[in-house]
Amino acid sequence: MLPAAPVSSRLPVFPWDRLEPYKATAAAHPGGIVDLSVGTPVDPVPEKIRRALSDAADSPGYPTVWGTPALRDAITGWCERRLGARGLTHHEVLPVVGSKELVAWLPTQLGLGPGDRVAFPRLAYPTYEAGARLAGAEPVPYDTVTDLNPAGLRLLWLNSPSNPTGRVLTPGELRESVAWSRAHGVLLVSDECYLELGWDAEPYSALHPEIGGGDTSGLVTVHSLSKRSNLAGYRAAFLAGDGEVLGELLTIRKHGGMMVPAPVQAATVAALADDAHVAEQRERYAARRSALRTALEGRGFRIDHSEASLYLWATSDAPCWETVGELSRLGVLVAPGDFYGPAGARHVRVAFTATDERVAEAVRRLS
Ligand SMILES: Cc1ncc(COP(=O)(O)O)c(C=O)c1O
Secondary structure, three states: OOOOOOHHHHOOOOHHHHHHHHHHHHHOOOOOOEEOOOOOOOOOOOHHHHHHHHHOOOOOOOOOOOOOHHHHHHHHHHHHHHHOOOOOOHHHEEEEOOHHHHHHHHHHHOOOOOOOEEEEEOOOOOHHHHHHHHHOOEEEEEOOHHHOOOOOEEEEEEEOOOOOOOOOOOHHHHHHHHHHHHHOOOEEEEEOOOOOOEOOOOOOOOOOHHHHOOOOOOEEEEEEHHHHOOOOOOOOEEEEEOHHHHHHHHHHHHHHOOOOOHHHHHHHHHHHOOOHHHHHHHHHHHHHHHHHHHHHHHOOOEEEOOOEOOEEEEEOOOOHHHHHHHHHHOOEEOEEHHHHOHHHOOOEEEEOOOOHHHHHHHHHHHO
């Protein structure tokens, strides 16, 4: 029997359920739905990665939570090449089963609970708040890190490039956040899952030596292969940063059996070793982004931020659900900005993760 106040009662209604009626409207369009809401990759998994997965299909034994040495090498190599984080050791990396589970369970795994506070950007991926609530900690949305009250603050989330706004924090802003969190003894966790998807700005990692000073203390970064390598279906992600924090998580996750399947570990090694497929995928997204941006602007939308990530953060100054309704009648489904916090009430998030054919169809309908 469930307790009187089950854990789920701490959480809001799962936001995507509220979009269902609009999805039904969009799906009824004679030309079919163009779904630009969730932002799930639609392009093929690159051949090299599929081959690595199937070559490792004969994996009868348990994988390890820490991952194979080859996976840890692939992660440290990628961190050096793409983040500029030189000389990370295997103790400073940890595979996770997609980054969403980590975001949702990190406060709990760190032992946070009532009386502890977890801060995240005012407009943000909803799982930061869900994670705080699952732990029974207090969620604290912020506009500016340095204005936060550090009392009871145990975990500070950064997300650059941002979901949903596509905003990129400058090296100066990142440096300031790192200095502030270190000065106040708050663990800074930087979700960088869109790092390789910068368009009009160059995203920096918190682990870049110019940001963190070449030292991982108090810093953990979160990376995902879902977007860069079209691997959302594989659940491939990892952490890089403070070895003490990652060691604690490793212990807990070993007890919890939170293992990345062995074939996915092998696929991740292949994916991290290759930048060509990322460049190819970026080209696809760049073309879709530019076509959708022009069409939305032509229809009177203003695009805010959106210098990176897979989204256009668009507004016509109308309430977001009105815009969702208007576009759903054109058969185009987008996400209401208030999914990401009340500050998004007049924006919609338009993902450019649809096929070229579907994006061309959206452009035609918006024009
Ligand atoms: C900011 C952010 N973090 C984490 C995730 C989770 O990604 P995954 O669980 O596929 O690694 C997403 C997914 O959209 C996201 O937007």
